[in-house]
Structure formats: structure tokens, C-alpha cells
Amino acid sequence: MPIPSLSALPIRRLTLRDLIACADLSEDRGWPREEHKWGFLLAAGKGYGIDDPDGGLVTACVITEYGPYSQPDLGAIGMVLVAQRHARQGIGRRLMRHVLSLMDTTPLTLHATPYGRPLYEELGFKITGRAEMLRGRFTPGGPAPRVATRAATAEDLAAILRLDEEVLGTDRTHLITRLPAFADQLRVAEENGRILGYAAAWPNMDTHVVGPLIAHDTETAQALLTSLAAATDRPLRTDIDVRHEELLAWARERGLASVAFNSVMTYGIAELPGDWSRRFAPLTVAAV
Numbered sequence: 001m002p003i004p005s006l007s008a009l010p011i012r013r014l015t016l017r018d019l020i021a022c023a024d025l026s027e028d029r030g031w032p033r034e035e036h037k038w039g040f041l042l043a044a045g046k047g048y049g050i051d052d053p054d055g056g057l058v059t060a061c062v063i064t065e066y067g068p069y070s071q072p073d074l075g076a077i078g079m080v081l082v083a084q085r086h087a088r089q090g091i092g093r094r095l096m097r098h099v100l101s102l103m104d105t106t107p108l109t110l111h112a113t114p115y116g117r118p119l120y121e122e123l124g125f126k127i128t129g130r131a132e133m134l135r136g137r138f139t140p141g142g143p144a145p146r147v148a149t150r151a152a153t154a155e156d157l158a159a160i161l162r163l164d165e166e167v168l169g170t171d172r173t174h175l176i177t178r179l180p181a182f183a184d185q186l187r188v189a190e191e192n193g194r195i196l197g198y199a200a201a202w203p204n205m206d207t208h209v210v211g212p213l214i215a216h217d218t219e220t221a222q223a224l225l226t227s228l229a230a231a232t233d234r235p236l237r238t239d240i241d242v243r244h245e246e247l248l249a250w251a252r253e254r255g256l257a258s259v260a261f262n263s264v265m266t267y268g269i270a271e272l273p274g275d276w277s278r279r280f281a282p283l284t285v286a287a288v
Contacts, residue, residue, distance in 0.1 A: 006050075006058065006091055011098050014047030014060060021057045022047070025081050028056075032205045040182050041079060041286055044175050048099060050091065058083055059091045063099060064287045065106070066170040074170045074273065075103050077110040078286025092116075096123055100267070107268035111239070111285035113260070120265050128271045129264035131239040131285065132248060134256035135207065138229035138236050141254065145223035152186040152198060159195045160188065167214050168288065169273025175283060184208065187227050189220045199224040200283070201232060210238040213281035218246045221280045225251070238281045247280060 014022065019042060023033040041047070045064035052058045061080040067073030077099060082092045100108075100123065111131060112120050121127075152160065157177065165171050179186050183200035185208075190196065197215030201208040210228055215221035221244070229236055236256060240248055241264075252258070262285060266272060272288070282288050 006086060006089060007094065009050045009053070009058065011048055011050055011095060014042060014049045014062075016042050018042070018047065018049065018057070018060075022049075022060050022079070025057045025060055025083060026079075028083050029081055031081070034204060036182075036203055037284060037286065038079070040178065041284075044178055045076075045287070048095065050095070052083065052086075056083070058086050059095050061095055061099065062286060063103065064175065066168075066172055066175075066288070068171070072106050074269075074288070075106050075108045076286070076288045077108060078284070080110075080116065093119060093123070096120075105268065107266065109264065109266045109269075109272060109288060111262040111282075112265050113262055117263055117265070123267070125265040125267045126270075127263045128266045129276075130242045131262050131264055131282075132242050133237065133239050133259040133262065133285075134248070134251055135237045135259045136235055136256040138225070139255040140226065140230070142250075145219070145226055147189050147196070147220045147223035148191065149187050149189045149223050149227040152180075152188045154180075156188055156195060156198075160198050163195060163198065164212070164214060167275050167278045169275070172288075175287065179283075185228050185231055187224055189215060189224055196220050197224055197278070199228060199281075201228040201236070203234075204237065206234060207237045208232045208234045209284065210236055211281045212279075212283040213238065213240075214278055215280055216278060218244065218250075221247050222250055229254075239285050240281050241276060241279065243276065244280055 041062040049060035050058040065072035183202040185201040
């Protein structure tokens with residue numbers, strides 16, 4: 001029986017039943033398996049992929065939509081992967097064109113590695129920013145943070161959602177309400193009963209990823225990061241907007257080393273909505 005060409009294989013929606021196949025695909029490309037993150041994204045977003053006739057997936061990606069359910073005002077594309085044996089055959093381009101068609105006029109964003117950036121530029125994405133990935137064991141030091149932080153409670157959720165929408169410029173309720181189950185820590189910074197910021201640390205292989213990190217100012221971001229680090233013995237990883245130079249310098253002094261840079265790219269909008277000055281790190285570079 002003849003094997004169908006890759007261009008003839010149908011693109012389908014992925015579900016949580018595809019989690020292991022997605023993790024296998026990550027591993028095939030030399031990425032960590034990240035099953036915990038894949039599960040979160042497949043539940044909160046929409047996965048698309050192509051089945052390999054020989055088993056597993058040829059390619060996969062996830063789109064997370066924000067704003068009104070029936071008419072999203074922003075979409076984030078992440079986890080775009082093509083199996084090594086099918087690389088450089090136009091499969092990733094075909095999947096991305098399919099996604100662009102599905103999203104129609106909805107503005108899009110993604111974090112691009114240097115490897116993936118040329119394809120996204122070819123498709124019409126523009127570089128609008130950069131994020132620096134940091135990783136390492138956090139070493140406490142310097143003056144104690146003056147901003148008070150504490151573990152978030154169920155009563156804080158409404159205030160967190162209001163702050164998040166104000167800073168991000170779009171509604172992420174379906175993501176943020178999943179944080180208590182997804183993250184090992186969720187903390188808020190508070191002053192006179194008002195929440196000035198919040199941050200989460202979620203498990204990813206041998207690290208804890210700090211994200212989202214939303215804060216009134218750099219001092220508040222430092223307090224949140226310090227408090228999250230104090231409650232874990234794992235190395236931390238986070239992706240900080242390079243415009244936050246003060247926080248980056250401080251994090252390096254505390255033992256987090258630069259690992260990589262990703263380009264923040266947009267499609268259909270000149271820049272991301274919201275207030276970048278309070279948006280220090282995304283929940284994950286696969287979302288926003």
C-alpha cells in the first residue's frame with residue numbers, strides 16, 4: 001500500500017490524549033519532554049498536528065486564545081515542532097499557514113528562536129521585542145525586600161484577574177484560573193490591602209519556571225522572585241523582557257545566568273497590548 005505524501009496528510013485538532021505523542025515529538029527535537037506544560041497548553045488552548053503513518057506526530061503546535069470566547073482579540077502560538085526525520089520539507093510552514101487561516105484577522109504573537117525566526121518572518125510576523133532566558137540557582141543577598149509578599153488565596157483570584165487584564169490588555173481568565181492547579185507556588189505582593197503584583201512558579205523537568213511575573217515596579221518583581229526562590233530547592237528559569245534591564249542585572253547578581261534570547265514577534269498588530277512596564281515575564285514563552 002503506497003505511503004501518502006506529507007503534503008496529503010490531514011491536519012487535525014490535538015487533545016489531551018495526544019500528550020505523550022507531543023512529548024515524544026519534543027524529545028525527538030532535543031527539547032525536554034515537558035509533559036506538565038503540554039498538558040496545560042492542550043487543556044487551555046487548541047493543539048493542531050499531523051499524524052505520522054509510522055506512528056507518533058509529524059508536527060504539532062498549540063494556539064492559546066485570549067479575550068472574548070467567541071471573538072478572541074489575541075492569539076499566542078507555541079510549541080511549533082516538526083519531527084527530525086521530516087524537517088526542512090515544508091511541514092512547519094504548512095502547519096503555520098493552516099493556523100493563520102484558522103485565526104483569520106485575530107492578531108497573533110509568538111516567541112521565536114533564532115532557528116524558527118526566518119520562517120515566521122517569511123509568513124509576515126514582525127519582531128517587536130526580545131526576551132532573555134535566565135536559569136540557575138537563586139542566591140539570596142542584598143537588602144531584604146521592602147515589599148510584602150504572601151501565598152495567594154482563593155479570595156485573591158478576582159483581584160489577580162483584574163490586575164492581569166489591566167497589564168496584559170486582554171482577558172486570560174481561562175489560563176489564570178488554572179494556575180493554582182498548574183503551579184507549585186502562586187504568590188501576591190500586597191500593600192495596604194491592594195495587590196501590586198503576582199507571580200507563579202511551576203514545575204518543568206528539574207527546574208521551577210517563574211511566570212507569569214506581573215509587578216507594579218522592579219522592586220515588587222524582585223520581592224516576588226525572592227519569595228518564590230525561598231520555597232524551592234530547584235534551579236529557577238524565567239524569560240524576562242529585555243527592557244527590564246534593572247531586574248535582569250539583579251537576577252544575574254543573584255545567580256541566574258543568561259541561557260538564550262528569543263524574539264517576541266507579532267502578526268496583525270504593531271506591538272502587544274497592555275502595559276509592558278509591569279509585564280516582566282510570561283506564563284510561558286509558548287503562551288503570553
